[in-house]
Amino acid sequence: MLNRIVKAYNEAVFETDKEAAFEVVNAALANGMTAEDIVFKVVIPAIEEMMSNITKDPDANLAQHFMTAQIAAEVTEKMLTKFKHPPEIVGRVVIGTAHGDLHSLGKRIVMGCLKAMMVDVIDLGVNVPAEKFVDEALARDAQVIAVSAMMVHTATGEGGARKVRQILKERGLENRFRLIVGGAPYRFDDRLFLAAGADAWAPDGVSASRVIVDLIKEVKAS
Amino acid sequence: MHRQLNAIEIFTQTQTIPSDHVRKPTAMACLIVHSTTEQHRINVADGQSVRDALDITEMRVRAACGGTGTCGACVVRLVGGEVTAPTVAEYMKLSPDERAAGARLACQLRLMGAAEIVLDQPAPPSQWKSIPPENLIAAPGSLPSLAELIYGVAVDLGTTHIRVALWDRRHGKRIATRHGPNPQGAFGADVLNRLEAARARPERAAELAKLARSAIVQAVRDILARDVGEVTPMLAQISQVFVVGNTAMLALLTSRGINDLVNPAHWQSRIDCVPKDLAEWHAQWYMPNAEIVLPEPVAGFVGSDLTADLLATGLTDGPPGSLLLDVGTNTEVALWDGRTLHVTSVPGGPAFEGVGIRYGMPAEPGAISSVRDAAGNYACETIGGSEARGFCGSGLTDAIALLVANGIVKQSGRFEVSPGPDGFSLDPANPRTAITGNDVDAFQRAKAATAAAMEQLLAQAQMAWSDLRRLCVCGAFGRTLNLQNAQAIGLLPPINPAMIELHADASLAGCEMALLSSDGAGRFAALAARIKATNLSLAAGFENRYIDHLRLRPIGSHAEHERISSCLIA
Numbered sequence: 124m125l126n127r128i129v130k131a132y133n134e135a136v137f138e139t140d141k142e143a144a145f146e147v148v149n150a151a152l153a154n155g156m157t158a159e160d161i162v163f164k165v166v167i168p169a170i171e172e173m174m175s176n177i178t179k180d181p182d183a184n185l186a187q188h189f190m191t192a193q194i195a196a197e198v199t200e201k202m203l204t205k206f207k208h209p210p211e212i213v214g215r216v217v218i219g220t221a222h223g224d225l226h227s228l229g230k231r232i233v234m235g236c237l238k239a240m241m242v243d244v245i246d247l248g249v250n251v252p253a254e255k256f257v258d259e260a261l262a263r264d265a266q267v268i269a270v271s272a273m274m275v276h277t278a279t280g281e282g283g284a285r286k287v288r289q290i291l292k293e294r295g296l297e298n299r300f301r302l303i304v305g306g307a308p309y310r311f312d313d314r315l316f317l318a319a320g321a322d323a324w325a326p327d328g329v330s331a332s333r334v335i336v337d338l339i340k341e342v343k344a345s
Numbered sequence: 346m347h348r349q350l351n352a353i354e355i356f357t358q359t360q361t362i363p364s365d366h367v368r369k370p371t372a373m374a375c376l377i378v379h380s381t382t383e384q385h386r387i388n389v390a391d392g393q394s395v396r397d398a399l400d401i402t403e404m405r406v407r408a409a410c411g412g413t414g415t416c417g418a419c420v421v422r423l424v425g426g427e428v429t430a431p432t433v434a435e436y437m438k439l440s441p442d443e444r445a446a447g448a449r450l451a452c453q454l455r456l457m458g459a460a461e462i463v464l465d466q467p468a469p470p471s472q473w474k475s476i477p478p479e480n481l482i483a484a485p486g487s488l489p490s491l492a493e494l495i496y497g498v499a500v501d502l503g504t505t506h507i508r509v510a511l512w513d514r515r516h517g518k519r520i521a522t523r524h525g526p527n528p529q530g531a532f533g534a535d536v537l538n539r540l541e542a543a544r545a546r547p548e549r550a551a552e553l554a555k556l557a558r559s560a561i562v563q564a565v566r567d568i569l570a571r572d573v574g575e576v577t578p579m580l581a582q583i584s585q586v587f588v589v590g591n592t593a594m595l596a597l598l599t600s601r602g603i604n605d606l607v608n609p610a611h612w613q614s615r616i617d618c619v620p621k622d623l624a625e626w627h628a629q630w631y632m633p634n635a636e637i638v639l640p641e642p643v644a645g646f647v648g649s650d651l652t653a654d655l656l657a658t659g660l661t662d663g664p665p666g667s668l669l670l671d672v673g674t675n676t677e678v679a680l681w682d683g684r685t686l687h688v689t690s691v692p693g694g695p696a697f698e699g700v701g702i703r704y705g706m707p708a709e710p711g712a713i714s715s716v717r718d719a720a721g722n723y724a725c726e727t728i729g730g731s732e733a734r735g736f737c738g739s740g741l742t743d744a745i746a747l748l749v750a751n752g753i754v755k756q757s758g759r760f761e762v763s764p765g766p767d768g769f770s771l772d773p774a775n776p777r778t779a780i781t782g783n784d785v786d787a788f789q790r791a792k793a794a795t796a797a798a799m800e801q802l803l804a805q806a807q808m809a810w811s812d813l814r815r816l817c818v819c820g821a822f823g824r825t826l827n828l829q830n831a832q833a834i835g836l837l838p839p840i841n842p843a844m845i846e847l848h849a850d851a852s853l854a855g856c857e858m859a860l861l862s863s864d865g866a867g868r869f870a871a872l873a874a875r876i877k878a879t880n881l882s883l884a885a886g887f888e889n890r891y892i893d894h895l896r897l898r899p900i901g902s903h904a905e906h907e908r909i910s911s912c913l914i915a
């Protein structure tokens with residue numbers, strides 16, 4: 124039965140058909156599958172599959188990434204309410220757009236994927252001051268700070284990731300958090316993330332969620 | 346407004362004319378125009394003069410009067426065909442020898458059928474063209490009490506285009522219009538890049554302001570030179586210049602409020618774009634008597650161009666549930682709920698203007714403006730009827746809707762069978778009719794942003810799609826948008842098409858109405874007082890709506906999913 128469900132779910136995700144995905148999940152629940160199994164045996168493998176396919180599938184476009192990440196996030200969110208025990212959280216990330224940047228959609232895909240992968244995502248919203256990134260990361264005991272910037276001047280400017288790095292340095296917090304950046308400008312120059320003071324970057328939202336999970340593990344291991 | 350169209354073809358002088366071009370169809374006539382440089386086909390409305398027909402293209406005749414036959418500059422050589430007989434003006438301006446050689450005045454010449462002319466002396470190349478008459482809205486109003494200084498200029502300052510109209514305010518008569526590129530585009534197509542450049546260096550700000558101001562006066566001078574015949578004395582007769590635009594353009598025009606605009610925290614508030622150096626403007630424009638009026642923009646992200654749209658369409662005069670869309674680089678949306686004007690803007694992406702689309706282009710000659718399904722083939726209709734050079738917004742909408750209807754593109758935006766990097770050609774013989782996967786993606790994101798913005802305002806007014814009673818679509822789609830197709834893929838809501846109005850240049854029209862009323866600025870202020878502006882990047886729920894609207898299907902079909910997903914929670 125599991126194979127059939129996985130196949131039907133993957134098909135629905137490939138078609139970015141949220142209704143169809145929900146129907147598969149509903150049917151699985153009706154057949155006695157647990158919410159835990161749906162997340163760990165169906166949803167997460169589907170995302171991992173998408174991550175490994177993303178570089179091989181040039182036809183998948185941004186619109187489709189938005190929709191697939193949304194499906195994963197919504198299904199997971201609803202399944203979590205049915206979990207018998209609260210699930211073990213992989214880690215925690217604070218995410219927001221750089222100061223001066225109002226492009227909120229850029230971080231949507233990565234947030235959707237992360238939620239489905241059991242990463243606790245604290246969304247700080249748009250136009251976030253550098254201090255707030257650090258303060259919230261401390262207060263929430265996060266492992267990763269993710270700064271999204273869609274414009275050249277917010278991606279490299281003084282108020283964005285660079286300032287977050289500076290504050291981390293000043294407060295001696297550099298070992299405690301990893302800083303990742305994302306957004307269109309970093310794609311045009313794959314060394315730009317270094318100039319922005321980041322530890323890592325990712326070219327798209329789906330890959331970013333994988334990089335973030337790796338960074339979380341890195342911090343937890345240290 | 347249904348007009349019969351005739352076709353004009355323009356060839357280079359060296360080219361021979363294929364004889365089948367001089368055909369004699371019933372509704373369509375063919376005028377072949379030889380010029381020194383180019384070969385075009387353009388459509389001519391029945392009754393339109395050849396000059397007017399050419400004025401909306403890059404191939405203008407010389408002219409120094411308003412087409413009254415008085416300047417004699419617009420000479421063309423008639424080779425043959427069915428045209429109107431020479432007018433008295435032509436007998437007066439052209440010698441018998443010239444007439445025997447086929448000379449005609451383009452402003453007097455009209456098509457009766459197929460014809461052929463030579464453009465021996467075209468006007469020097471110019472950025473400025475007349476706005477196609479079908480895109481203009483009749484602006485009611487006049488100022489009979491205006492005894493002197495009766496002229497006025499309306500300006501719609503857009504990110505990519507500037508539109509200008511010269512009016513006789515006293516008699517309420519539009520003398521001519523022009524549109525052309527905003528020269529600030531050289532500093533970045535993106536508004537924020539321009540703002541950033543201006544913020545970083547004051548001298549750059551001054552330069553950008555000057556560029557926009559000189560473009561405005563160039564357009565006015567072009568009108569005066571070609572449609573009036575006198576420039577400098579007429580500039581002094583101008584009593585008002587009324588300027589609307591998006592907030593960033595107004596800030597860059599006046600070098601005011603730029604710092605506020607770069608900081609998103611200020612986007613929701615009013616931005617002061619009142620010029621401080623008007624004396625300099627008067628001097629630069631040679632318009633010593635002009636009152637320069639720039640109504641205050643609504644907020645950082647909603648300009649006075651939206652207020653102009655509201656005035657032009659009379660949105661608040663209509664029933665509650667009247668919605669307005671002004672589609673452009675930034676799409677602005679307004680909803681009238683009977684009490685409040687809810688407005689917002691959304692960076693829908695300039696896909697509807699052809700930007701970011703492989704073969705996208707503005708609505709210019711050669712742009713595919715509509716596509717029809719012709720028994721399994723795709724019949725592409727272009728502006729001017731010439732060979733397709735790419736898609737404008739309405740053609741792109743048709744193409745994608747038909748590809749979805751035919752099962753070639755799925756609702757997800759994915760091609761059923763990948764067409765490869767070259768895309769799917771609607772006309773296999775013409776690669777510029779291709780739609781790529783990325784084109785579909787850009788379109789999906791633009792239409793989702795538009796639909797989500799409309800839905801967000803409806804939610805804010807506690808209304809539903811079914812409460813809509815009127816929808817005015819202004820801007821980039823012009824008047825050629827196919828409503829059924831736009832509804833089928835969720836660009837427009839599935840309401841009775843009779844409730845949908847297509848306006849092209851509504852902001853210019855609103856600006857013109859202000860120019861023709863004694864208190865234009867006051868009318869803008871009265872509308873502005875009813876406006877409640879929402880910044881979508883701060884609005885809860887907008888992102889979910891956006892993602893829900895990405896699929897290529899009618900708006901409202903996802904109401905079904907709300908039902909299904911609520912079962913999950915139960």
Ligand code: FES
Binds near residue numbers: 412
């Ligand atoms: S005579 Fe034709 S434009 Fe002046």
